Amino acid sequence: MSVKRALISVSDKTGIVEFAKELNKRGIEIISTGGTKKVLEENGLDVIGISEVTGFPEILDGRVKTLHPNIHAGLLAKREVEGHVQALQEQKITPIDLVVVNLYPFKETIAKENVSFGEAIENIDIGGPAMLRAAAKNYQDVTVVIDPSDYHKVLLAITESEVTNDFKQQLAAKVFRHTAHYDALVAEYLTEQAGERFPETKTVTFEHEETLRYGENPHQQAAFYKKAFANESSLVHAKQLHGKALSYNNIQDADAALAIVKEFTEPAAVAVKHTNPCGVGIGDSIIDAYHRAYAADPISIFGGIIALNQEVNQDLAKKLSEIFLEIIIAPSYTDEALTTLTKKKNIRLLEVPIKQNEPEEKLQTVSGGLLIQDEDQYSEDILELKVVTDRVPSEEEWIDLTFAWKVMKHVKSNAILLAHGQQTIGVGAGQMNRVGAAKIAIEQAGEQAQGAVMASDAFFPMDDTVEAAHQAGISAIIQPGGSIRDEDSINKCNEHGIAMVFTGVRHFKH
Template sequence: MAQDARIRRALISVTDKTGVVDFARELVEAHGVEIVSTGGTARVLIEAGIPVVPIEEFTGFPEMMDGRVKTLHPKVHGGLLARRDLPAHMEQVREHEIGLIDLVAVNLYEFERTVADPTTSFADAIEHIDIGGPSMLRSAAKNADAVTVVVDPADYTRVLAEMAKYAGATQLATRRQLQAKVYARTAAYDAAIASYLAEQLEQADASAATTASCCTGIGTEHAACSVDSASASAAVAAPAADSSLDAAAWAAAPAAELTLSLTMQQELRYGENPHQTAAFYRLPGASAHSLASAHQIQGKELSYNNLLDTDAAWALVREFNEPACVVLKHQNPCGSAVAPDITTAYDRAFACDPKSAFGGIIACNREVPLELVEHFADVNKQFVEVLIAPSYTPEALERLKRRQNLRVLATGGVDTPTEMEFRSVDGGMLVQTVDRVDEDVANFSVPTKRQPTDSELADLLFAWRVCKGVKSNAILIAKDQAGVGMGPGQPNRVDSALLACTRAEDTCERMGVEASGFVCASDAFFPFRDNVDVLAEHDVTAIIQPGGSKRDDECIAACDEHGIAMVFTGVRHFRH
C-alpha cells in the first residue's frame, strides 16, 4: 500500500463552483495534471483558460437523457476503482484503454436547498437527485489507497498544499480522512432524499384522507378548538406537522436502521459547561417555523443552554390557539398565561414568579408589540436571555435595540413541532414520536360526584397543556388561565404537589388576590390518595390527571370527601 499517490489526472464536476477555477489552474500549472470535466464545470474552466478534456471525449460516449447519463461509464468507474497494486486490474485497464483517474473533485446537486423552497414541485425535486456524483464519490473513496477524493471546496487548499510538499502526491492519512468525509456526505444526502420522499408520501396520504379534525395548525383560530369556558366539548388541539421522517409509518413499525441527516447551523461557544464542545445541527425536515428555522434578529450568539430552554418555551406556546406567553427557566415554565392579547398574557405570566423569571426565556405565539417590550424592559426591568415570537412590530424592534445582548428570534409563524424526537444515551440513541395527542374533552371522564364548573374546566384545560412542559413528576396549579404554582421534577408526587401549592399561595399573596379556587394538573396518575389530601388542604377545587392507578378508587373517594371535581384524560404526559 503506497503512502504517496501521485496525481496525474483529475475529474472535476461540481455544483458549488467556489474556488474551483483556482484549484484547477494550480493543478494544471503547478503539477501538470490533466483535467477531465463535465457540463457546466467544463464551461467555467474553459472560459477561465484552463485546458479541459470533456467527459464525452474521455469516455467516447456522449452525454444523454438531459445529462442524466454522462459519468456512469466503465471508463470513469474503472479509472477510479482499478487497484494499482493488482496486475490483473492493470491488465484490464490496458486491455480496455481505461485512463486512470487519481483525483475526483465532486459536490452534489443541491437537493436539500431545492426542496427547502416550498414552491419546488415534486418533479423538480426528483431532477435534483444526483446520481453520477455520489457514484463517483463512492468509487473514488472506496479506492482511497490510490485516489484522492474531494467533496468539500474547503479541502482544495489542503490538497494543493500537500501536493506542493510531496511532489504532486497526497498522503494516505489525508486520503483516509477525505474518504470518511465522502461517506458522511453521501449518507446525509441519501437521508435527505429519503426524508423528503417520506414526507411527500405522508402529505399525499393526508390529502387523500377525509379530514376529521377542524384544527390544522396551531395559531389558527377555530371556534370548535378553542378553550371555551361555556362548553365541555372543546378540543386540546394537536394537529399534524411536516416531519423529517414518516412518523406514522415509523410508529407503526420502527425501522431496523435509521439514518439522520444533520446540517450544522452553527458552532456554539461551549456546551452545558465551558469545558464541553457543542454545535447546533438542523434536521432536513425541520418545520418552517421551528427553532432551527428561526431568524436571529439581534443579540449575542445562542448558547447550548439557551437553545434547550428556547426550544422548550417555543414548544409550549405552540400548544395554544389563543394568545399565550411562557416565561421559562431551566426547562420549566415558571410563568405561563393566556389572555385576549399578547401583552396581557405576558403580564400575567411574569406575575406568576418574577424572581424565577430573571434570566429566563420569553416565548410568545403572537407578534410582539412595543407595549410588551416596554413592560418587560422598562416596567419590570426583567433580564431576559432570549425572546422568541413569530414576529415583531417595527416599534418593538427599535426599542429592543437598546438591549443589544438580548437574543431576539423570529420564527415567521407558528406551526407544530417536528413529529420525531431524538435523545442520545451512552452508545446509542432513543427515538420516539413527540408527545402530541388529539385530546377531545368529550372523551374525558369525570369519576367524581361533582362535575367541574365551566370556569374550572377552562382552567383545567389550560393547566393540562402547560403541565406537558413541566419536568415530571409534574404538578401545575392554575388560576384564571395562568400557571400560578409549579412543582417540577420531585422524586415523589406529594412533594411536587406541596411545592406547587406553596408557590401558588405565595403568588396570590404577592398579587393581593385570594389564595383559593385553584385547579391542579398532574402529568401522571396519583399513586395514593395523599396527593388529593395535600391539594385539598391548599384550596384546590378541581383536578385533571390521566387516571389508571390501582388506587384510583381511593383518590376518587378522597375527592368526594373534599368536594373536589376530578377529570380523567386517559393520557399521560411525562417529560423527563
C-alpha cells in the same frame, strides 16, 4: 504525487470555471461530462468528453455516463502496486489524479412544493457517489473534492506540491460524510413514501449549525446541528437580532419555551428555567399575558427565557428590560422595542414564527442506543373530557383546567401544576412521587391556591394528592385517570366538594 489528470462533474457550478482555469494553467488535463463540459467549453477551456475516455456514449438520458471501467479503474488503481499499474497499461487506461464532483440536488428537489415522486427519483445521483467513493477509498493516490469552499485550498496545495496524505484524507472523510448524509436523505424520503414507520435500520442525519463554547457544563464539548428539513417555526430557523451566541443550555431552554407558547392562539407569554415553565400566562393582550407570566413566579423568572406569541411593542419592551433575562423569543419586534431592548448588552433577542408545527419524531440517545417516539402533540377537546365527580366544574374552572392541561404536559414528570385566572401559580416538576410534586406546587402558590385548579400529568395512585389539594383550597382537578384506585380519589373529591375531570390521556415527560 503530482496531479496530471482531473475529472470534473458538478451540479453546483459555483466557482468551477475559475477553478478549472487554474488547473488548466498548471497543465492539468480535464475530463468532464454533460452540462459541466458545456459550461467549461463556453468559457474557453479545452475539455476531454467522458465518452472519449470510456469509448461509450452517455445514454439513458444521462443515467449512464461515468459507470465504466475506464473511469473507475483510473480512480481505484493503487499506484504503488505493480500489478495495478500493469493492468492500467494493458487496458490503455490513464489514471485520474483529481476528482471534483458534487451530486444531483436531491435535497433541494424534494424541498420544492408539490414535487412529483418521479422528479425526486430522477434526482437520485448514482454515478456521482460511485466516483466520489472510489476516489475517497483510494485517497492516497487520488485527491477528491466535493465542496467548492475547498477549491482554493486544493489549488494552493497543488501549486506548492503539498497535497499531503493528511489533507487528502480530510477531503476523503468529508466525501464519505457527504455521501452518507445524501444517502440518508434518500432513504428517509423513500421510507416515508413507502409508509414504513419503524424500519429495520434507522439512519438520522443532521447538518452542522455551529460549534458551541461548551455543553451543559464548561468541561463538556458541544455543537448544534440542524435537521435537513427543520420546521419553519423551530429554533434552527430563529433570526438572532441581538446578543452573543446561544449556549447549549440556552438552546434547550429556548426550545422548551417555544414548544409551550405554540400551544396557544390567544396572547401568551411563557417563562422557562431549566426546560420547565416557571410562569405562563394568557390574556387579552400580550402585555397582559406577560404580566401574568411574571407574577406567576417573579423569583424564578430572573435569568430565564421568555417566549411570546405576538409582536413585542415598546410598552412590553420597557417591562421586559426591567429584569435580567437571558433570551426573549417573539415573532417580531417593533423598531422602538428593539431600540429599548438592545440597550441591554447581555440579552439575546430571537425572532421566530410562532405556529404549531407538524408533529415530528423525537430522538433520545441512551448508552449504546437511540429511542424514537412521536412528538407529544395530543390535544384534548373540552367536549371529550369526562367529569367523574358529583360536582361539575364551573365555566371559570373549565377555562383554567384546559389552560393548566396544555401547560402541564411540558413539565418534567412527575408533574403537578396549579392555575388560576389563566395563569400558572405553582409548578411541581420532576419529583419521585406525585404527592411530593403537589406539595411543591401548593407551597409555591401559597394563598393563591384557594379556588385554583390542579393538573396532573398521570393518574393518582392513591388519594393523598387529593387530600393535599383540599387542604390547599383547590376547587377542581384534571388528570388522566386509569388507576386501579381511581374510586378512592373520586370519593375523596366528592367528600370535599372538588370537581374532577378525567382526560384518558397521560402526558409523561422524562
